[in-house]
Amino acid sequence: MDATQEYLQRRDQLVREDRALRVDASRLASLTDIEAKAEAVVRATRAVEADSVWGTGKSIFDYNPIDSTPNVFPGMAFLTARETVTKTKLFQMLNKMPKGALLHAHLDATVNVDVLLKLALAQPAMHVRAPARLTTSNIVATLPEFKVLSPGAFSTSSSLTDSTYIGGEWVPLYRARETFDESLEGPVGFDNWVKRALTINPSEAYGTHDSPTKIWAKFSSTFLTCHNLIYYLPIWQQYIREFILSSIDDGISYVEARVNFLYKYMTGPDGLENLPHREWLIIFDRVLNEIKAELKEQGRQDELIGVKLIYTTIRFITPEELEWYTEDALALKQEFPHLIAGFDLVGHEDSLKPLIDYIEPLTKFMRRREELGVDLPFIFHAGETLGDGNAPDMNLYDAILLGTKRIGHGYSLVKHPKLMEICREKGIAVEVCPISNEILRLTSSMPAHPLPILVNHGVHVSLCSDDPAVFGNMGLTFDFFQVLMASEVTGLLTLGEFARDSIKYSMLEDEEKAYALGLWEKRWLEFLEWVGRTGDE
Ligand SMILES: O=c1[nH]cnc2c1ncn2[C@@H]1O[C@H](CO)[C@@H](O)[C@H]1O
Numbered sequence: 204m205d206a207t208q209e210y211l212q213r214r215d216q217l218v219r220e221d222r223a224l225r226v227d228a229s230r231l232a233s234l235t236d237i238e239a240k241a242e243a244v245v246r247a248t249r250a251v252e253a254d255s256v257w258g259t260g261k262s263i264f265d266y267n268p269i270d271s272t273p274n275v276f277p278g279m280a281f282l283t284a285r286e287t288v289t290k291t292k293l294f295q296m297l298n299k300m301p302k303g304a305l306l307h308a309h310l311d312a313t314v315n316v317d318v319l320l321k322l323a324l325a326q327p328a329m330h331v332r333a334p335a336r337l338t339t340s341n342i343v344a345t346l347p348e349f350k351v352l353s354p355g356a357f358s359t360s361s362s363l364t365d366s367t368y369i370g371g372e373w374v375p376l377y378r379a380r381e382t383f384d385e386s387l388e389g390p391v392g393f394d395n396w397v398k399r400a401l402t403i404n405p406s407e408a409y410g411t412h413d414s415p416t417k418i419w420a421k422f423s424s425t426f427l428t429c430h431n432l433i434y435y436l437p438i439w440q441q442y443i444r445e446f447i448l449s450s451i452d453d454g455i456s457y458v459e460a461r462v463n464f465l466y467k468y469m470t471g472p473d474g475l476e477n478l479p480h481r482e483w484l485i486i487f488d489r490v491l492n493e494i495k496a497e498l499k500e501q502g503r504q505d506e507l508i509g510v511k512l513i514y515t516t517i518r519f520i521t522p523e524e525l526e527w528y529t530e531d532a533l534a535l536k537q538e539f540p541h542l543i544a545g546f547d548l549v550g551h552e553d554s555l556k557p558l559i560d561y562i563e564p565l566t567k568f569m570r571r572r573e574e575l576g577v578d579l580p581f582i583f584h585a586g587e588t589l590g591d592g593n594a595p596d597m598n599l600y601d602a603i604l605l606g607t608k609r610i611g612h613g614y615s616l617v618k619h620p621k622l623m624e625i626c627r628e629k630g631i632a633v634e635v636c637p638i639s640n641e642i643l644r645l646t647s648s649m650p651a652h653p654l655p656i657l658v659n660h661g662v663h664v665s666l667c668s669d670d671p672a673v674f675g676n677m678g679l680t681f682d683f684f685q686v687l688m689a690s691e692v693t694g695l696l697t698l699g700e701f702a703r704d705s706i707k708y709s710m711l712e713d714e715e716k717a718y719a720l721g722l723w724e725k726r727w728l729e730f731l732e733w734v735g736r737t738g739d740e
Contacts, residue, residue, distance in 0.1 A: 222692070224661035227700040238696055241731040244738035245695040248293050249687065253277050256291055257688070278649030278689030281638045282405035285675055294684050296734060301726035302679040303702035304457040304709045304719075305450060307611055307634035307667030309549070310512075311426055311433060311463055313446045316401045316672055320394060322441050323376055323432045328352055328474055330373035337363045337396075339386055346400050346424065349376070349431040353474030400428045402673055408642050415589065415644045419551045422643065425673050426463075434469040436478060436486065443490045447510055451498075453678025456726075457508040457719055459544045459582075459710060461515045464528065480531060484539045487512070505726075508719045511544035511710060513582055518548045518555035522564050529568040536579045544710035545582035545608065552587050552595035559594075559601055569605070580710070584611035589645055591618055609634055609665075609708055614645050617656040632663040632708035637685050638676040639669035649689035658697070665705035666698075695734070699727060 204212075222228055234242070254260075257277040275284070288294050323329045328351045337345060350373060352358065358373040364384035368374075383393035403412075403421055412418040433442055450458055462483075469478040491510055498504050514532040516525070529546070536543040546568075548558070558565070565581075572579055585602035588595035596615045599622055603610075613633040616622060626633065635654055646652045657664055666686060671677045683698050706719050 222659070225659055225692075226661055226663055226704065227658075227697045228661075230696060230700055234696070237728065237731050237735060240738065241734035242694050242696050244734050245293070245296065245687075247738070248296065249277075252291050252293055253688075256287060276648070276650075278685055280405070280409055280648050281641055281674070281676065281681065281685060282403070282408055285681070288681065288684055291684075293687070294680065296737070297683050297687070297698075298453070298678075298680045299733065300454055300680070300683065300698065300730055301456065301702065301723055302454045302683070302705070303723055304459065304665065304705035305455045305667060305679060306459050306609065306665045306705055306709060307636055307669055308458070308460050309463065309515075309670050310443075310446065310460045311429060312670035312672040312674075313460065314442050314672055315445075315449070315677055316398050317394075318445055319401070319429070319432060319438075319442065319672070320397055322438050322445075323349070324380060325377075326351070326435070326437060327357065327375065327377070328354065329376040329432070329435070329438075330358055331363065331376050331379050332371055332373050333363050335370035336366065336368040337384075337387065342387060342392075342396060343399075346428055347397055349428070351431065351435045351470045351474050356474070401425050402675065403642055408644070413644060415553060418642070418644050419554075422670075422673065423551070429672075430466070431470075434466065436469060436471050439469060439483070440486050440490050443487060444494065447491065447494050447507070449677065451506050453680055454726075455679060456506060456723065457706065457709060457711065458510040459513055460510065461513045461547060461549060463515055463517070463549070464531065465516045465520070480535060481538060484512075484535060484542055488539065488542060505722050508711070508715065508722070512542055513545045513547050514543055514579075515547045515549045517550040518552070518557075518561075519550060522561050525561050525564040526567065529564060529571070532579060533568075533571060533575060533577055536577050537575070543579065545580045547582050547584060547611065549584055549611075552584065552598060553590065553593075557594040557601070558583065558585070558598050558605070562601070565605060580608045581605050582609050582611065582710075583607045585613060586610065586615035587612035587640075587643075587645070588615050590615065603631065607631060608710065612636060612640070613657075614640055614653065616662070617653040617660075623657070623660045623662050626662045627660070630663070630708070632665055632704060633657055634667045635664045636667045636669035637682050638674055639667075641685075642674045649685045652689065654686060655690050655692065658693070663704045663708060664701060665708060666701050695731075702727070 257275050330350050330352050331347050333345050333347060352373060358375060360372045360374045361378050362368055362382035363374055363379045364387055380390050380393045383389050407421055408418060412421050433439060464480055468476045469483055470476045471478045498507055516528040532546050583602040585598035586596055590596045599616055599619060603622060603625055609631060610633045616633060637649060637652055637654060640646050640652060641648060666679060666682045668676050668679055668682055676682055687693060687698060706716060706723055711719060
């Protein structure tokens, strides 16, 4: 062997050793022909598009002081890349991939805003108002407010833009849209006004609100605005249906969705806000069963394993108030054991209460769980921060000590070698939300995201969309795409490993899990074969 050959061998060996802990290491060690072929097709497609779609075609020696061509690169900021992404061959391939489970999504932000608006417009009881008549000069600075009024109390007011509109008056939603003034672009202008309030746009994320705290102010306002649209039973039941069906369309076969139980009641068909949490679950169960029955009729029952809910409330409540919620969650779990998967506290970690502030009610909850023999695990958000040793970063220690089954986000986990080791040993997977982290300004783009650090340390992850209606990353294809573009080590088979892990680290019972994995493996194999064939075309 000559010196070069020997060097190359040592080089290969070092790379292998360095990558030995990776979550995909054992799978990559021996590939079937089908796996190897699909992997090669995806890598080749990515390489071509890295140039043809995401390249600038310029060398670093081509300096032009007034260059204004757009700044494109693989894994670039999602909101400016989105349209281009959807046109790529790679995206179209990934769209067909069986994704496994979606383990981290806040139900309030899971239905496309166009669809939500359409559902709301069909409800005569849904009203909208603004603090003053809307004009070209105030519309951008004004947020809509929605409310369901009781049948006897419908408003006769007809326009938000007419000179007769008195600020604060309710207008039926569909009428406010029909009468929206031409100077504000009529009904289309109305739709855009509502949609702007429910989503984050690129100029906010990358311009005016380019810091975690500023973008969270916008982000929080989207939840306040959409609440009254969603938590009206006639809409809610259609909303859930839409969420489940659109997830199936994206190749997701199982979901654990976080539901915000902060508000104690939802508005019923009579316009009264009086439906308690258990009614929500009764409806949820009904919608889920209807969908399962329809799928079965169509011979598609294998496309949906199920949907479970993670009980959440928000980290601004007092520790005393938390006791009400933990008791509520325990009661719901006892009544609907098949529907409730876990318990979590959500909201902006940087500014709200850390887990340690709730340690009394949380340990009391653990005792109560034991007494009642109820299996209701913690699945905590923790470490969704840029901080190092600050309160949200310290949430990671508490989440782990409290026995969390998974970690939501865990963005700062890579700073903690001991905690990563514990995650590895105890099988605590991290719900990584790549696009969410980028839009909420923790990372400027995907190449700067810490995901490869977790993967290289052998910490298991599942990729998640978090709040797709607000970010525009509906389904899981966008998150899988961004991750694939941002690493040369990660390939299709790594994505497959993430999908497999999303089922393995779900809260499904052992038997359900084995069944779900079996179905996924079957679809995965068909998908790999299909990808391979596209390489022959
Ligand atoms: O990424 C996140 N981290 C923490 N909390 C979140 C995130 N996305 C949404 N919510 C919280 O979930 C509630 C709706 O269910 C919202 O109030 C929002 O604050």
